[in-house]
Amino acid sequence: MKKTILITLSLLLSLSLFAQANVETGSGENTVTVYTYDTFSSEWGAGPELIPLFESMTGIKVNLVTIGDTGELINRVLSEGENTEADVILGIPDDMAYRLFDADVLSSYESPLLSEIDDSLEFDPEHRLLPFDYGVFGFVFDSESGITPPESLEDLTKPEYKDQIILIDPRTSPAGLGLLLWSYEIFGDDYLTWWKEVGENALTITDGWSSAYGLFTEGEAPLVISYTTSPVYHVLNENTTRYVALIFPEGHHGTIEGIGISKYAKNRENAEKFIDFLLTDGQETMAVLNSMYPANGSISLPQAYDYAPKPDIIRRSSEDVVRNQLSVMLDDWTKVMTE
Numbered sequence: 169m170k171k172t173i174l175i176t177l178s179l180l181l182s183l184s185l186f187a188q189a190n191v192e193t194g195s196g197e198n199t200v201t202v203y204t205y206d207t208f209s210s211e212w213g214a215g216p217e218l219i220p221l222f223e224s225m226t227g228i229k230v231n232l233v234t235i236g237d238t239g240e241l242i243n244r245v246l247s248e249g250e251n252t253e254a255d256v257i258l259g260i261p262d263d264m265a266y267r268l269f270d271a272d273v274l275s276s277y278e279s280p281l282l283s284e285i286d287d288s289l290e291f292d293p294e295h296r297l298l299p300f301d302y303g304v305f306g307f308v309f310d311s312e313s314g315i316t317p318p319e320s321l322e323d324l325t326k327p328e329y330k331d332q333i334i335l336i337d338p339r340t341s342p343a344g345l346g347l348l349l350w351s352y353e354i355f356g357d358d359y360l361t362w363w364k365e366v367g368e369n370a371l372t373i374t375d376g377w378s379s380a381y382g383l384f385t386e387g388e389a390p391l392v393i394s395y396t397t398s399p400v401y402h403v404l405n406e407n408t409t410r411y412v413a414l415i416f417p418e419g420h421h422g423t424i425e426g427i428g429i430s431k432y433a434k435n436r437e438n439a440e441k442f443i444d445f446l447l448t449d450g451q452e453t454m455a456v457l458n459s460m461y462p463a464n465g466s467i468s469l470p471q472a473y474d475y476a477p478k479p480d481i482i483r484r485s486s487e488d489v490v491r492n493q494l495s496v497m498l499d500d501w502t503k504v505m506t507e
Contacts, residue, residue, distance in 0.1 A: 200438035201231040204258040214457035237376035255433040262291040281447035297426030301460035305346035306396040313390030325365035334392040350421035403472040419481025
């Protein structure tokens with residue numbers, strides 16, 4: 169591919185009221201330090217609502233540390249090892265969890281709230297990561313763009329979508345990784361051919377979801393890889409159904425987000441309280457502001473979720489693919505997309 173891929177840096181939100189560039193000490197009985205991705209603490213994320221609520225309900229001070237996208241979050245946890253200040257690690261998807269499992273940096277926690285969570289969402293039998301929400305990857309379409317929406321992944325390679333698509337790097341973002349796995353599930357060993365062709369149509373490939381979706385809502389391109397639940401935000405906050413999640417008959421790739429306790433947590437009891445809060449009082453807010461589905465099956469959702477269609481076919485990658493093939497797939501992707 170002759171085109172040079174534009175890697176747009178994720179929005180840095182270190183000046184957010186709730187994001188802290190320098191971690192306060194994790195010691196002390198009345199604190200808990202939470203590591204998470206940047207979207208959580210952004211102005212449209214769940215953090216600005218959930219953190220004050222948790223603090224007021226429990227009297228526990230939250231030191232919230234945001235670390236870019238999920239890939240950066242995992243790298244930070246792995247690089248710090250036993251020297252980490254993290255008590256809680258929030259926002260690890262099932263497809264990337266093996267990196268923390270293999271490094272043995274998480275501690276098991278059998279929360280009493282697990283009984284409220286569907287067994288199909290529990291991707292870790294050792295309960296090192298507990299599911300708090302889930303979603304489905306899909307392309308979101310600007311219905312006011314004037315172009316005909318694609319009806320399949322294959323359609324995205326057609327000439328009419330030249331410069332009409334915003335993609336995300338699978339090496340740095342769960343959304344990009346989800347699309348990589350989705351393409352493999354649909355095209356098998358020909359997935360790189362699809363990527364090369366759709367890459368020629370891409371306006372850009374960003375490093376994270378925030379930057380990609382920001383470009384999309386700014387009108388830079390009418391198609392972006394995101395989640396089928398993304399339109400919920402626009403219905404609730406902008407009273408518009410302009411942005412539509414496209415459902416493809418071949419099925420979509422699903423994702424489950426987990427939260428866990430660091431093996432080196434200094435405030436274990438408070439970490440457990442934070443997780444239990446997120447799985448109960450924080451569930452609806454987390455799901456709605458994260459534009460995902462809540463893991464707790466007893467939670468009622470607003471009517472806006474009528475605009476978050478669930479595909480008839482939701483795929484998940486096998487453990488063999490994620491653990492044994494993914495690193496090779498990412499290397500091959502890099503070679504193909506940077507030729």
